[in-house]
Each structure stands twice: as C-alpha cells, then as structure tokens.
Amino acid sequence: MTLNNSAEFNISDRIKTLPGFRKCRNIDLAKIIPFISFKEIESDEYLYKAGEKSENLFFLIEGKIGLFSGKEIFDEISYGYLGEESIDEGSYKVDVKALSKSKIIIIPVNSLSMIMDVNPEFKSEIYSSMINHYIKDKKERPISRTNEIEKPLRNLHKIIGWLFTIIVPAVIYWTVSSSDIFEWNCKIFLTIFSAAITMWIFDLLDEFIPCVFVIASFLILNVAPPEKILSGFMSDEFFLVLSIFGIASVLISSGLTYRFVLFVLKYTPQSQFWYSIALLFLGGIITPIIPSANARIILVTPILKDMNEILGYKEAGKASTGLSSAAFHGFTLFSSVFLSSKTANFVVLGLLPEQIKDQFYWISWFIAALATGIILLFFYVCFALLFFRSSEVPRSSRKQIEKQLKVLGPVTAAEKFALLGVLIFIIGIFTSSIHKIQLPWLSIAILYFLLSFNILSKKDFRSGIDWAFLFYLGGLIGIVKVMSFVGFDNYISTKLSWLGIYMRENFTEFILVFYIIIIITRFVVPNNVVIAIFAVIFIPLSEANGINPWIIGNIILLFSDHWFFPYQCTYYTLFRNLSKDNNFYNQKTMIKFNIIINIVRVLAVYGSIFYWRMLGIL
Amino acid sequence: MKNIEKFIILLFLICFILFALHINLSKPRIFILHSYAKDFSWVNDINIGIDRVLNKKPYAVKWFYMDTKKHPDENYKKRIGKDAIKVINQWNPDILIAFDDNAQEYVAKYYIDHPKIKVIFAGMNAEPSQYNYDKAQNVTGILERIPLVALKEMMESILPEGNRKIIHLSDASETSKFVCNEFQKYDWSPFELVEDRMCKTFDDWKGTVAESKNKADIIFITHYHTIAKSRTDSSIMQPQKIIEWTDNNSKIPAISTFNFFVADGGMLAVGVSAYEQGEETVKMAIDIIENKKKGKDIPIKKNEFYVLFMRKSGLEKHNMKIPPIYEQFARALNNYFE
Numbered sequence: 043m044t045l046n047n048s049a050e051f052n053i054s055d056r057i058k059t060l061p062g063f064r065k066c067r068n069i070d071l072a073k074i075i076p077f078i079s080f081k082e083i084e085s086d087e088y089l090y091k092a093g094e095k096s097e098n099l100f101f102l103i104e105g106k107i108g109l110f111s112g113k114e115i116f117d118e119i120s121y122g123y124l125g126e127e128s129i130d131e132g133s134y135k136v137d138v139k140a141l142s143k144s145k146i147i148i149i150p151v152n153s154l155s156m157i158m159d160v161n162p163e164f165k166s167e168i169y170s171s172m173i174n175h176y177i178k179d180k181k182e183r184p185i186s187r188t189n190e191i192e193k194p195l196r197n198l199h200k201i202i203g204w205l206f207t208i209i210v211p212a213v214i215y216w217t218v219s220s221s222d223i224f225e226w227n228c229k230i231f232l233t234i235f236s237a238a239i240t241m242w243i244f245d246l247l248d249e250f251i252p253c254v255f256v257i258a259s260f261l262i263l264n265v266a267p268p269e270k271i272l273s274g275f276m277s278d279e280f281f282l283v284l285s286i287f288g289i290a291s292v293l294i295s296s297g298l299t300y301r302f303v304l305f306v307l308k309y310t311p312q313s314q315f316w317y318s319i320a321l322l323f324l325g326g327i328i329t330p331i332i333p334s335a336n337a338r339i340i341l342v343t344p345i346l347k348d349m350n351e352i353l354g355y356k357e358a359g360k361a362s363t364g365l366s367s368a369a370f371h372g373f374t375l376f377s378s379v380f381l382s383s384k385t386a387n388f389v390v391l392g393l394l395p396e397q398i399k400d401q402f403y404w405i406s407w408f409i410a411a412l413a414t415g416i417i418l419l420f421f422y423v424c425f426a427l428l429f430f431r432s433s434e435v436p437r438s439s440r441k442q443i444e445k446q447l448k449v450l451g452p453v454t455a456a457e458k459f460a461l462l463g464v465l466i467f468i469i470g471i472f473t474s475s476i477h478k479i480q481l482p483w484l485s486i487a488i489l490y491f492l493l494s495f496n497i498l499s500k501k502d503f504r505s506g507i508d509w510a511f512l513f514y515l516g517g518l519i520g521i522v523k524v525m526s527f528v529g530f531d532n533y534i535s536t537k538l539s540w541l542g543i544y545m546r547e548n549f550t551e552f553i554l555v556f557y558i559i560i561i562i563t564r565f566v567v568p569n570n571v572v573i574a575i576f577a578v579i580f581i582p583l584s585e586a587n588g589i590n591p592w593i594i595g596n597i598i599l600l601f602s603d604h605w606f607f608p609y610q611c612t613y614y615t616l617f618r619n620l621s622k623d624n625n626f627y628n629q630k631t632m633i634k635f636n637i638i639i640n641i642v643r644v645l646a647v648y649g650s651i652f653y654w655r656m657l658g659i660l
Numbered sequence: 661m662k663n664i665e666k667f668i669i670l671l672f673l674i675c676f677i678l679f680a681l682h683i684n685l686s687k688p689r690i691f692i693l694h695s696y697a698k699d700f701s702w703v704n705d706i707n708i709g710i711d712r713v714l715n716k717k718p719y720a721v722k723w724f725y726m727d728t729k730k731h732p733d734e735n736y737k738k739r740i741g742k743d744a745i746k747v748i749n750q751w752n753p754d755i756l757i758a759f760d761d762n763a764q765e766y767v768a769k770y771y772i773d774h775p776k777i778k779v780i781f782a783g784m785n786a787e788p789s790q791y792n793y794d795k796a797q798n799v800t801g802i803l804e805r806i807p808l809v810a811l812k813e814m815m816e817s818i819l820p821e822g823n824r825k826i827i828h829l830s831d832a833s834e835t836s837k838f839v840c841n842e843f844q845k846y847d848w849s850p851f852e853l854v855e856d857r858m859c860k861t862f863d864d865w866k867g868t869v870a871e872s873k874n875k876a877d878i879i880f881i882t883h884y885h886t887i888a889k890s891r892t893d894s895s896i897m898q899p900q901k902i903i904e905w906t907d908n909n910s911k912i913p914a915i916s917t918f919n920f921f922v923a924d925g926g927m928l929a930v931g932v933s934a935y936e937q938g939e940e941t942v943k944m945a946i947d948i949i950e951n952k953k954k955g956k957d958i959p960i961k962k963n964e965f966y967v968l969f970m971r972k973s974g975l976e977k978h979n980m981k982i983p984p985i986y987e988q989f990a991r992a993l994n995n996y997f998e
Contacts, residue, residue: 197665204668208675215679226718230683237676259676263683264720528716 060101062167070157077153081146089124089138089146096128098148099168105144109175110137117175126172129165159501203244211237227265228528234259235521242571249570250510253517266527274519278482279392283515284507285485286382289463290332291506292498294341296456299328303345308443312436314361317349318368318426325372330380331464335613338373343620350626353436358628364430366627367635370617371422375639378599379415381407385511386573390595392519393581402592403481404471411596413653417646425638459497463488518574531582542587553597553647560601564610572602590659597647604640687720688949691753693744693767695760697727701920702934706759706783709938717946722751728762730896732833732886741766752776755948757941759783761835764791772796778948778955782941785838788960798955802940804932806839806917807966808846811930815851817983819877824851827876829868831886832858839882861888862897866905873911881916881926900924913978919969922997927974933965971997
C-alpha cells in the first residue's frame with residue numbers, strides 16, 4: 043500500500059519520534075521520506091520469512107507481531123523495529139508473522155546509507171533493538187528519552203548561563219574601556235575571552251565552540267594579526283594530534299587493541315589480585331595508545347562486564363568493585379604520565395614556550411612524569427588491597443577468553459598494518475636523534491601511510507578524528523598567542539606576582555594552595571576548561587618566575603582530574619552509564635575510593651618534587 | 661523555557677554584532693596606497709615600518725598596491741588609478757597614505773582639500789608643488805630625497821682621488837626624471853657627474869654599461885624597473901636579470917641608492933630608509949587622528965636616515981675595500997649579503 047496524504051503527514055511526523063531517527067537532521071529525514079511506505083497486514087500474514095533477501099527495515103506502529111524460530115515464537119512485540127538484520131546486507135534470520143492486524147512502516151535500507159554515514163548512533167540503536175528480541179527478561183525501552191524533570195532545570199541553567207554571557211563581557215568592557223592600563227586590543231581581548239569563559243563555565247555549548255567564537259571575533263575585530271590568531275592551526279601540536287587520532291582510530295577499528303586485551307587476560311594467573319593487576323597493566327599499556335579517557339573506558343567496560351560474569355563475583359560486592367576500580371583507574375589514572383594519553387596534554391604542550399616544548403616530547407615527558415606514575419601505582423595497589431580485600435574466589439575465565447579469541451580468528455591484515463604503523467611511530471620516537479625528523483611530521487607521514495593503504499578509510503578519517511577537539515586545541519593555542527601579543531600575560535604576571543614569588547620561594551606550600559584553588563574551581567568548571575584557563579595563566583607565570591612550565595602544566599593536568607561527584611568527571615559518568623544495566627560494582631564504594639585516589643594524586647606531586655630536582659627540571 | 665533560551669542566545673548574538681559594529685565603525689580608517697607591488701623589497705620594508713608603529717593601534721587599515729613597476733604604461737596607470745579611487749571612495753577612509761610618485765599622480769592629488777580625507781604622502785621624489793600639495797589644507801608627508809651626502813662620504817672612502825667620475829643610469833620613468841633633476845642641481849664636488857642616462861630598453865642599458873668604462877669610474881644606478889625587453893617587445897625586463905647582466909659585464913663597479921639593488925644582486929647601496937618612510941607616515945596619521953589636526957598643521961619632512969646594503973661577493977669581485985664601520989653598520993641592520 044502506498045502512502046496517502048494523511049498517512050504521509052502522520053509518518054513524516056512519526057518518523058522523527060522513532061528511536062534512531064530522533065537525532066537525525068531534518069534534511070536527512072526529508073530525503074528518505076519519498077522512499078518510506080506504509081503497509082497493513084492481516085493476522086497470520088507473514089511480513090517476511092527467514093532466508094528472504096533483507097532489503098527493508100520495518101517499524102511496527104500498531105498491532106502485534108511475533109518473531110518465530112521454526113515454529114517456536116521467541117519474541118512478541120506491539121511497537122518497535124523488525125528486520126534489523128537488513129542493516130548489514132544478507133537475508134532475514136527469522137520468520138515474522140502478524141499476530142493481529144498490524145500497521146507497519148517500511149524503510150528501504152538503501153535509503154538509510156546517508157543517515158548511517160552522518161549519524162553512527164543510528165546503527166547502534168538498530169543493533170540494540172535486534173539484541174532486545176533475543177533477551178528474555180527485557181526491560182521496557184522508553185519511547186522517549188527526555189527526562190521531564192531534568193530538562194527544565196537544564197534549560198534554566200542555560201538561560202542563566204547565556205544571561206551571564208551577555209552581562210559579564212559588557213561589565214568587563216565597561217570597566218576596562220575607561221582604564222589606561224590596557225591597550226585597546228587588550229580590552230577587546232578581555233571582553234571576548236570573558237564571554238568564552240562564561241560559555242565554558244556554564245557548559246552552554248560544546249567546548250570547542252567558544253574557541254571558534256573567540257577566533258572569529260578576534261579576526262573580525264582585528265585584535266591581532268591573523269597569523270597570530272590562527273597560529274594554533276599551523277602548530278606542531280595540531281598536526282601531531284591529528285595523526286595520533288588517525289593512528290588510534292586504526293588501532294581500535296582494526297580490533298588490535300581488543301585482541302591484545304584478551305591475550306593478556308588469557309595468560310593472567312587466576313586470582314582476584316592478579317586480575318586487578320592485569321587490568322592495571324593493560325590500562326598502563328593502552329593509556330599512551332588511545333588519546334582519550336572516554337575511548338579507553340568504552341574499550342574496557344565490555345571486557346570488565348564479561349570478566350565479572352565469568353569470574354562469578356557477587357554483584358556490587360567488594361571483589362567486583364575492586365575489579366571495576368582496577369579497570370577504571372588503570373585506564374584513566376595515568377593520563378598525565380604519557381603525553382599521548384589525553385588530548386588535554388597536547389593543550390599544555392602547545393602552551394609551553396618553544397625552548398621548553400622540545401624537551402618534553404614523548405619519552406622525555408614520560409621520564410619527567412615517571413615518578414608521579416610510580417607513586418600513583420604504588421599507592422593505588424596498597425589502598426586497593428586494603429579497600430577491596432575479599433574472600434571471594436574467581437571462577438575460571440580462561441575458556442571464555444579463548445572462545446572470544448577464537449571468534450576473532452587469526453590476526454587480520456588491518457591489524458598487521460595498524461601494528462606496523464604503531465611500530466614505525468615508536469621506532470621513530472626512539473631514533474629521533476638519528477633521523478632528525480620532527481615527531482609531528484613523522485606522525486603525519488605515518489598517517490599518510492595508513493591513508494594510502496586504505497587502512498584508515500576516508501570514512502574513518504572523518505569519524506575517527508576528533509575534529510572538534512582539533513578546533514579546540516588550535517583555538518586555545520591562538521588565544522594564548524593573542525594574549526601575549528596584547529600584553530595581557532605581562533599584566534597577569536605582575537598582578538599575580540605574589541603567587542609567582544610563592545611559587546618560586548615556597549613551592550611545596552604553593553602546590554597546596556594551587557590544589558585548593560583547582561579543586562574548588564572544578565566544582566563548577568569542567569576538566570578541560572580548568573586545564574585551559576589555568577594553563578593559559580600559570581604557564582607564563584611559572585616561566586616568568588623561573589619554574590619549569592612543564593611542571594606546572596603537569597600538576598594542572600593531574601589536579602584537574604580530581605572529582606568528588608560523578609558530574610565532575612565525564613569518563614566516570616560514561617563508565618557508570620555503560621555499566622548501569624549490570625550493576626557489577628558498588629557506586630558508593632567507588633566514589634569513596636576515589637577520594638583516596640584524589641589524596642594519592644597530591645602525594646604523587648609531593649613525592650615527585652625530589653625526583654624533579656634530581657632531573658634538574660625544578 | 662526552550663523559547664526563552666533561544667531568545668537569549670539571539671540576544672547575545674545581536675549584542676555581539678552590535679559590539680563588533682560599534683568597535684569597527686568607531687575605528688579611524690587608514691587607506692595605504694602603494695605605487696608598487698607587495699613583492700618589491702622597498703614596499704616590503706615600508707610595510708615593516710608601518711607595522712612597527714601601527715602595531716596595536718585601534719585603526720582599520722586597508723591596503724592597495726598599484727603595481728606600476730611591472731606595468732609602467734600610461735593606460736595601465738590611469739586604469740589602476742581609477743580603480744584605487746573607486747575603492748577609496750567606497751571605503752571612505754579618514755586618512756589616505758600614498759607611497760611613491762605614481763600614487764600621488766594618479767590618485768592622491770585628486771583628494772586635495774577633500775572635506776574628510778587627509779592625505780599623507782611618502783616616498784615622493786617630486787616637489788610638493790608638482791601635485792599642488794604645497795597649497796593644500798589637508799596634505800602633509802615625507803619627501804624621499806636620496807641621501808647624497810652619505811653617498812658622497814661612502815664614495816670618497818672607496819674611490820681613490822683622480823678616479824671620481826660618475827655616470828648615472830636609470831630607466832625612463834617619471835620617478836627617474838625627478839631623480840635626474842635632483843642630481844643635476846646637486847653639487848657633486850669633488851666628484852663629477854659626467855652623464856645622466858635614462859634607458860627605455862635593455863639594449864640601451866647594455867650599450868650604456870658598455871660605454872661607461874670609457875667615461876666614468878663608477879656607475880650610479882637608481883631605478884631600473886620599467887625597462888622594456890627591446891624596441892619591439894615592450895614587456896618589462898626582470899630587474900634581477902638587469903643587475904645580473906650589469907654585474908657580469910660592467911668593467912667598473914656599480915652602486916645604488918636603493919636597497920632593492922643589493923637584493924637583486926648588486927654590490928652596494930646607500931639608500932633611503934624605507935622603514936623611516938613607513939614609520940613617519942603612520943606617526944603623522946596618529947598625530948592627525950588623535951590630535952584632530954589638519955594636514956597642513958604638520959610640516960612636510962625630508963627623510964633623515966639612510967641605510968647601507970652590501971653584497972660580499974660583489975665587493976670581492978671589484979676588489980673594493982670598505983671601512984669596517986660601514987660593514988658593521990650593514991651587518992647590524994641585517995643588510996649584509998654573504
């Protein structure tokens with residue numbers, strides 16, 4: 043049955059409410075509308091049968107449909123997707139028959155390719171629906187995700203935030219415009235930058251958007267020469283991060299990292315202690331390879347879920363929480379130790395003075411942060427042993443891991459090339475004194491290698507590289523250059539000279555004061571913004587006061603990771619969301635343990651002072 | 661609630677646009693007009709001088725390059741002049757800074773006593789009266805006068821007594837005519853200016869260079885950027901090729917009063933400081949804007965500073981011994997070419 047006008051109207055409206063389509067752009071929806079049709083089937087009529095070519099995705103909007111495996115019905119639905127297997131070409135896997143008169147929307151899969159390209163979540167939504175057919179005790183999937191209580195509060199927060207974004211720059215401009223202290227472009231700089239900071243603090247937009255606003259405003263208002271404003275987009279760090287994203291994307295999409303994790307777990311001695319150590323070790327290895335704590339959490343959480351199930355730990359018990367803590371902290375705690383473990387590290391690197399920057403690429407960054415890493419690891423193991431001590435004995439997990447490895451099959455060509463790319467990169471880092479090629483250009487060459495062999499496809503190049511972060515990075519570096527051009531860094535150095543003197547003459551006390559300032563700020567300001575603001579201010583200040591700016595940058599990175607409440611930490615929120623259905627760890631215990639880890643971070647900085655002095659960088 | 665949020669975002673954008681408009685519209689506008697192109701080292705150095713002073717000033721600046729060195733024909737100059745006038749009228753600046761003679765001849769002189777636009781000239785070899793600037797209320801500027809005293813001092817130190825005959829060689833441009841006038845009026849003693857030769861084609865140039873060794877002890881080169889390839893081909897010779905040929909074929913040394921001569925491969929230049937031309941004009945512009953002055957309130961200046969440019973290979977080729985102080989001066993300004 044084709045669409046009549048009223049049905050078309052209904053479906054046009056309805057399509058926007060279907061799971062997976064909600065986040066699609068109207069323009070993409072408009073393009074598929076002509077291909078969508080509507081069908082009514084009578085009771086006992088087959089919608090499709092197993093083995094038929096799967097060309098359409100269906101959505102049941104009214105009636106009742108049964109999914110049959112042979113003669114046995116294994117799922118019965120009255121609203122939702124059917125024929126999800128059509129997303130991947132092939133044939134339908136089950137028989138689907140109407141149990142009562144039903145109304146169905148038919149969506150040809152060919153018409154969905156554009157939506158799947160621009161909206162990767164769409165595919166996950168369809169897969170999730172497919173899996174739901176096979177789960178016996180499924181929970182009801184909410185039709186709408188909107189949290190009716192949260193939304194008005196969120197909107198109010200945004201309204202207040204935008205009001206501040208209008209008022210704060212206006213007040214700043216009014217205050218500084220009559221002052222003789224600043225030159226005109228410094229006044230404009232302060233006005234624009236204050237608007238961006240307000241946007242960041244109130245979390246009004248994705249964090250890269252205020253950077254775009256600042257850069258565009260500086261260019262429009264001629265605050266500095268364009269080459270200064272856009273310097274971040276021509277910097278070494280920009281190209282370095284671009285290539286790192288590319289390499290990491292290949293590592294993840296090829297499945298190499300997943301295989302590596304399973305491989306390590308296969309040979310781990312079967313005890314509570316060793317499984318936790320294995321997860322910590324894996325975290326230590328994966329941390330410098332994947333430059334995003336969120337991406338690492340996404341990688342480790344399914345493995346953790348499997349491990350908890352296989353090992354048979356009590357739900358939310360000490361053993362399972364200990365294992366979860368090892369996975370969570372193993373994959374996130376050492377972010378400041380490796381340059382490539384977190385994109386924000388590149389922000390700090392980018393803000394370092396040229397003469398310092400060259401001293402802190404990969405290996406030298408790692409060597410300088412080694413003491414911090416060792417202290418973090420040592421205290422983590424000690425406290426975890428005390429905190430998560432339990433008498434639970436794990437069941438054998440080896441067979442399950444072997445099964446998973448078997449499914450993965452032999453190492454694929456993509457994995458081999460990905461490994462080759464990483465090896466060339468590592469060799470390049472270690473031999474930089476011989477080949478004299480700067481690392482950003484070496485990494486770009488590797489990116490070229492991955493692209494030219496199509497190991498990194500054009501699609502992955504678009505989706506695997508965090509272009510928003512690159513804008514954020516380029517923008518921030520530009521802001522700092524402009525800040526220096528307009529002379530605001532000198533002003534800050536003068537105004538905060540007392541803190542500079544403190545920094546220079548009593549570094550241990552300075553750390554404590556600095557720590558308190560950062561944790562208070564972190565209650566209201568997101569992590570990356572704290573890094574940006576503090577690095578922009580304190581790196582020039584440390585340079586002016588003869589303290590190695592890398593040390594201050596590294597301390598900022600370490601302290602800004604502090605959190606007490608889940609809302610303060612995006613990767614913990616992600617970890618919690620990814621594991622909420624399984625309830626395999628105790629959230630309260632995790633949060634309490636995290637407070638100890640916060641203290642450990644401070645101890646790690648104090649413990650590193652002696653080491654930094656020994657290295658001659660403090 | 662959502663609508664209120666959208667309204668406030670819109671309000672923010674409106675405020676920002678108004679702010680940007682207020683800032684941009686309240687900025688005094690300076691139009692910088694060059695007679696030549698951006699890739700000419702003289703222009704480049706003037707721009708460096710401009711940037712040094714203009715650096716953080718809250719002015720809106722627009723640049724226009726007439727490129728009349730590469731296109732010396734009259735039709736082109738008239739056309740580009742009209743284009744420049746059109747752009748200036750559209751942009752409606754507060755100040756027009758015009759560099760070198762073509763910018764005065766084809767553009768700036770039409771703004772004499774303009775009710776809004778003040779004119780600042782620079783790099784001008786002609787007398788102000790040539791463009792009626794001497795009677796204008798809204799015009800001031802800095803004249804470009806070859807530092808002949810400094811040049812004589814330099815020649816005294818490198819040419820022995822009895823070998824002090826000079827031949828002046830240039831193209832046949834308007835600027836060169838003004839330069840010739842200036843040279844003819846100047847007292848060259850103890851040197852003797854034996855001839856002023858303005859060449860239209862490269863063949864003329866080659867002939868003059870070849871004859872020079874019988875007439876003089878040194879060739880004095882000023883402008884050479886409008887020399888046609890031949891009588892039949894009116895396209896312009898590449899300046900570097902002219903200097904390269906001269907350096908290879910001249911039996912006597914050649915010096916100049918312009919930095920671009922050494923940049924093009926020449927041996928030595930005692931030239932007008934292009935930085936000074938750029939800096940002084942912007943200082944005058946700031947004086948006019950900030951003190952609400954008219955052009956005539958600021959007296960017309962002459963350039964005070966000169967710069968030295970040297971090329972080691974050229975000096976060695978002609979066995980020239982330069983006093984160390986000159987060499988150090990050129991090195992200190994980063995004008996010493998190895």
